[in-house]
Amino acid sequence: MNGGLLFYGSSVFLMVMGIFIAITGKHLIKILLGIDLFDVGLNLLIISFGYVNGGTAPIFSKYPHIFKNVVDPVPQALVLTAIVIGVAEMAMGLAIVMKIKEKFGTCNIAKLKELKW
Amino acid sequence: MVSPILVIALSLFFAFVIPLLGMVSKKLPRLVPPLAMLVNLWILITNIKFVSRGAMLVTTAGLKPPIAINLAIDRFSLLFVILIQLIGLLLSVYYLSQDNRDQRFYMLFLLNILGASGIVMTGDIFNSFVFLEILEISSFGLVASKKDRKALEGGFKYMVIGAIGSSLYLLGIIVLYLTTGSLNMAEIAKLMPHIPESIKLFAALLLLAGIGVEVELFPLNAWAPDAYHGAKDEISTQLSSIISKAGIYLAARIFFTIFNGFYALKIIFYLGVITFVIAELAALMQKNVKRMLAYSSIGQMGLLMLILSLVAKRGDVFVITTVILLALNHAFGKGLLFLSLGALSGGNGEYEIENLGGNGRANPLAGFLFTVGALSIVGMPFFFGFWSKISALISLMKTNVIYLIALVLVISLVEIYYYGNVIVNLFRGEGKKYGISIVPAAVMILFALFVIVFGIWPHPVFQIAQSAAVSLIERTTYISSIIGGM
Numbered sequence: 272m273n274g275g276l277l278f279y280g281s282s283v284f285l286m287v288m289g290i291f292i293a294i295t296g297k298h299l300i301k302i303l304l305g306i307d308l309f310d311v312g313l314n315l316l317i318i319s320f321g322y323v324n325g326g327t328a329p330i331f332s333k334y335p336h337i338f339k340n341v342v343d344p345v346p347q348a349l350v351l352t353a354i355v356i357g358v359a360e361m362a363m364g365l366a367i368v369m370k371i372k373e374k375f376g377t378c379n380i381a382k383l384k385e386l387k388w
Numbered sequence: 389m390v391s392p393i394l395v396i397a398l399s400l401f402f403a404f405v406i407p408l409l410g411m412v413s414k415k416l417p418r419l420v421p422p423l424a425m426l427v428n429l430w431i432l433i434t435n436i437k438f439v440s441r442g443a444m445l446v447t448t449a450g451l452k453p454p455i456a457i458n459l460a461i462d463r464f465s466l467l468f469v470i471l472i473q474l475i476g477l478l479l480s481v482y483y484l485s486q487d488n489r490d491q492r493f494y495m496l497f498l499l500n501i502l503g504a505s506g507i508v509m510t511g512d513i514f515n516s517f518v519f520l521e522i523l524e525i526s527s528f529g530l531v532a533s534k535k536d537r538k539a540l541e542g543g544f545k546y547m548v549i550g551a552i553g554s555s556l557y558l559l560g561i562i563v564l565y566l567t568t569g570s571l572n573m574a575e576i577a578k579l580m581p582h583i584p585e586s587i588k589l590f591a592a593l594l595l596l597a598g599i600g601v602e603v604e605l606f607p608l609n610a611w612a613p614d615a616y617h618g619a620k621d622e623i624s625t626q627l628s629s630i631i632s633k634a635g636i637y638l639a640a641r642i643f644f645t646i647f648n649g650f651y652a653l654k655i656i657f658y659l660g661v662i663t664f665v666i667a668e669l670a671a672l673m674q675k676n677v678k679r680m681l682a683y684s685s686i687g688q689m690g691l692l693m694l695i696l697s698l699v700a701k702r703g704d705v706f707v708i709t710t711v712i713l714l715a716l717n718h719a720f721g722k723g724l725l726f727l728s729l730g731a732l733s734g735g736n737g738e739y740e741i742e743n744l745g746g747n748g749r750a751n752p753l754a755g756f757l758f759t760v761g762a763l764s765i766v767g768m769p770f771f772f773g774f775w776s777k778i779s780a781l782i783s784l785m786k787t788n789v790i791y792l793i794a795l796v797l798v799i800s801l802v803e804i805y806y807y808g809n810v811i812v813n814l815f816r817g818e819g820k821k822y823g824i825s826i827v828p829a830a831v832m833i834l835f836a837l838f839v840i841v842f843g844i845w846p847h848p849v850f851q852i853a854q855s856a857a858v859s860l861i862e863r864t865t866y867i868s869s870i871i872g873g874m
Contacts, residue, residue: 290552293552302548304550313555320562345565345571346565349514349561349562349813352518356518359525360521360524360547361550362527364551366543367528367530367543371540371541371544374535374537374540
């Protein structure tokens, strides 16, 4: 679990930037991109938790001395799943944005005012 | 014995068989969801007698629990999964009468039920994230499936909040994985005493961010009124009766079984109180009946969460029983309200209170059913809601938060006022008459029968809820039945 400051720093930077864009963005696509950036940063963070500098793949082999220094495979498996889920989410989001553009004629979130109490 | 893993596998199979059937005939896809629900219910019912104390373990890949993914089904999860499948069955029968739907709608519907059942049955915390995402992504689609401006706006808002919430949920899972080295719920629960308090709190808050979206807890529920309002009436039923119930289950499982009800529940308590009060007052101000029902739904979920959080003070069976009773009342009562509101408004999206004036008199059956649902939600005697509200008051009394009893009673008066206002309006003046076909009427009557029959004779429901509550309370039995010795 020593991914180095570079990995942690950049993933946290991506996450913060993603949240910032998602909150302040006015354009629907921009908001989706913010969410996606957040997901990417999170995935990088998870990977770097399991990363070992100079480690090898955790595969049993006939050279047991190599096996001492392996990366944690579980976070990688989790991230693979999370990436797929992220793609599905993005696809659904973009489909909704497409329909919104069709019905409202705009992608500006400030102009979606159908529902206000 | 039929393996409950088939509930998940068969739902997926049926969901992906729909487009193939759609090529053969336009009429076939409609028949698939009821069939799938019936098969699932049959599988679950054959398993009832195998689920005794502790959890029934269903392993995958032939490995024992801390290693592979597994399903862990105790009585508490069995009750919730049967509830979810039952309401799914009722709703899919309801859809039989509508022939103008896209076949993709039925796929999303099945995937939604699959996600909810998966959350309830899984024993692996990462798996619960995957099912949560299946549930959420399909519900964005379901909300937006009406494809008018309101539905799309509601769907988009839900999507943004849901996506960020579930990412934070994943981060919480990773924090737990890093500290315990396991993703198995029972294993994490076993190692919980060794985790430092600060990490516990951090993980709990991150997990709460994901669950809070589903259970409509205060800072995360901005999507709820819009999504309920924008979606079709049946989808609103689904949001309130299935999706939020899966959320309640997940909250109970994570904060009680895994975290053993530590002080994170105090945060849930305050958030629950805030949600309850603000949402009920917001409901009071609504001119739009559907939005009013949405706010009332949020308020009910707030009450549920605040009572759930009381378990922290004493591991009391009665408190959990109350949570289950409230959840059942909310599932059937609120579901009935949304469906009958659809019948009263003729499905054309006019939910303003003045537009509905007299419609109850013009459509006596729908008006009657709406009244039944409203009376059960506000907790009138001889309806199921009465028993859940009484037990809520008793559990508040038992856990020494007397001031909340006054609050709940005052809010109940508020509820009676705004529901009464709508009902009086429904039966005053001349309204527009809309036909109601036999299948939707039958489904609504079944919903109504639940709240009436078990309102007069609550004993069996009490017993089932109690045995489910016992199995949630005995967390050591749950843990040892999955990974052995504790």
